[in-house]
Structure formats: C-alpha cells, structure tokens
Amino acid sequence: MNISSITFFSEENWTGESFTSEDSLSQLKKPCKFDVKSVIIKGNPWCVYTEPSYGGRPVFIEEGKYPDVSLFANSEFQSVKLLPEDMSKPILICYNSSKYKGTDEPYTLIEGRTMRFVAIGEVGLWAIAKDNSIWVRGGCVGKTGTTIGENWTKCQSAPIKSASVGGNCVWCIDMEGHITVRTETWRDMLLLELRYP
Structure with a gap:
C-alpha cells in the first residue's frame, strides 16, 4: 500500500x-x-x-x-x-469556479502522438511534438460540436519552439528565436479535409 x-x-x-x-x-x-x-x-x-x-x-x-x-x-x-487518483492517465476537468462548481465535463485524451503545445484557429488545430516538429490535425476544420479530428500530419519545417494560429496562417518561433510564418494554410487544410473527410 x-x-x-x-x-x-x-x-x-x-x-x-x-x-x-x-x-x-x-x-x-x-x-x-x-x-x-x-x-x-x-x-x-x-x-x-x-x-x-x-x-x-x-x-x-x-x-x-x-x-x-x-x-x-x-x-x-x-x-x-x-489527489488519490491514479495519475498515470490524467483527465483534465475544467470548472467555471474555483470552488469546483459548474461544468465538469472532462477533456478527451487523444491517442497517438504526444504533443507539448497546441494552438487552434480558423485553419485548424496545430501542435508541436516533443521533438519540436510541427503537426496539423486533419478532420476538424470547419466542424462544429465535439469533432476531434482523425489524425496528425507532420509538416515540413525547421524545429519549432512555439506557434500561433491566425486567420489564414500559422506563425511560429523556431529554436533560434526567428519568427516564421506559413501562409495560405487553407490549401493544406483543404487537402487534409479531402483526404480525411
């Protein structure tokens, strides 16, 4: 025990x-x-x-x-x-109040790659993996409800420290502190949506 x-x-x-x-x-x-x-x-x-x-x-x-x-x-x-719960597979529950009142729906654990950072915007869900590669989640752009997408697709880029998703672009900071931008990401997302409807 x-x-x-x-x-x-x-x-x-x-x-x-x-x-x-x-x-x-x-x-x-x-x-x-x-x-x-x-x-x-x-x-x-x-x-x-x-x-x-x-x-x-x-x-x-x-x-x-x-x-x-x-x-x-x-x-x-x-x-x-x-916190006596088994912490090997934690579930994050968000409440409206610091008194643990209100919504108590847990977040869903997405199996697959382990990511260290996520950003979401009009052009989808983007993430940075532990190896600093950048990934995009197919099947969740323009969807409503509880859609979490189907898969991760790796994008070609230098190692990335952080990212922010804009209207039609993804802004990134590489490991050396340089700012880069990926524009016209709607084309990338359209190809993903056609491949994984």
Missing part, C-alpha cells in the same frame, strides 16, 4: 518546525501553526489552495522536495487536498 503524505516546514530547505499530513485538510492553519516555506511530497500529488475549504488559487504539486515554495506560490497555503 502506497502511503501519500505532505510535510510542511516553517523554513526554507526543509528546516524549522514541521507538520506532516496523510489526509486532506480544509483548514490547514488549525493543525499547522506556521507559514509554509518548504514542502516534501511523498506518493500521490497534492493540491494546495490559497483559501480555506479548498478555495482560491489551486497549486498542483507532484512528488518531490521543494526547498522554497515562493518559487511557485505567492501566498499562504490555507487548505490542502490529497
């Missing part, structure tokens, strides 16, 4: 007073009487919140040692929640 825990320290680099919990706490300041300066996470990830009762801005923290929490959190931790 994997025991997950979070240990808070009153000073940076895991020194000073400490407090360890294996359970979610809606009121962290009751048992933990100090401001948190460093953290050690064991096992499953945790989510810390800037307000009591799991409100405010959440910060997701994975297993590891964090010598200075000010590097990723600007305010005090007021509540903390253990």
